[in-house]
Amino acid sequence: MTRINAREAAVQLCYALVMSGDPPPVCLDNFFDMDHFSALRNEEELFDLYSVAPDTVQLAYINDIVTGVADHLAELNDYIAKYSKGWQVYRISEPALAVLRVAMYETLYYPDVPAASAFNAAIDIVLNYEDETVVKFVNGILGSYSRGELAAL
Numbered sequence: 001m002t003r004i005n006a007r008e009a010a011v012q013l014c015y016a017l018v019m020s021g022d023p024p025p026v027c028l029d030n031f032f033d034m035d036h037f038s039a040l041r042n043e044e045e046l047f048d049l050y051s052v053a054p055d056t057v058q059l060a061y062i063n064d065i066v067t068g069v070a071d072h073l074a075e076l077n078d079y080i081a082k083y084s085k086g087w088q089v090y091r092i093s094e095p096a097l098a099v100l101r102v103a104m105y106e107t108l109y110y111p112d113v114p115a116a117s118a119f120n121a122a123i124d125i126v127l128n129y130e131d132e133t134v135v136k137f138v139n140g141i142l143g144s145y146s147r148g149e150l151a152a153l
Contacts, residue, residue, distance in 0.1 A: 005049050006058040007102065008125050010065040015098040017070055024067045032059070068109055069101045076101045083144040084137075095129040096138050103142060107150060115150050119143075 001009070009031075017027050030036060032054075040050040054062060069076065080100050081089050089097070103122035107115045119142045126138050 001052045001054040001058050004121055004124065006054055006062050007121050008049055009054070010062045011098045011102050011125055013062065013066045014069045014101055015094055017066065018094055018098070024070045028063055028066060065102055065105060069105050072105060073101070076104050079104055079145055079149065080141065083141045083148065093130065093134060096126060096134050099126045099138060100141060104145060115146055119146065
């Protein structure tokens with residue numbers, strides 16, 4: 001599994017957390033259960049993403065992202081609300097929110113990951129789930145967030 005695939009898996013898991021209401025350890029255990037993971041490989045649209053299981057480093061990264069996003073959900077939602085001019089967070093689609101949360105979490109808590117790298121990956125991932133209008137919206141939020149929050153760091 002590549003780093004971009006690990007990011008996308010983390011996004012999917014962050015989405016699953018919100019939708020299921022399960023705590024991160026339960027969600028992670030369910031997702032990486034061998035039967036479930038094997039079933040994902042058999043879905044044609046997911047084959048590229050899940051053709052290779054994550055190694056221990058990637059699994060630790062995914063676990064940290066998912067747990068970190070869950071632990072900092074209120075903070076991340078505050079940033080999204082601040083930079084989504086004129087939109088309430090509850091009106092943003094859950095897939096787009098998952099992408100935004102992962103990208104922002106990486107820029108805040110992974111100093112070795114350049115913001116441009118996290119944001120480019122976020123746009124690549126959101127393209128898989130949303131239409132062009134939402135992609136532009138996500139890009140705008142990330143750009144505003146970068147100019148507002150990351151410029152101060």
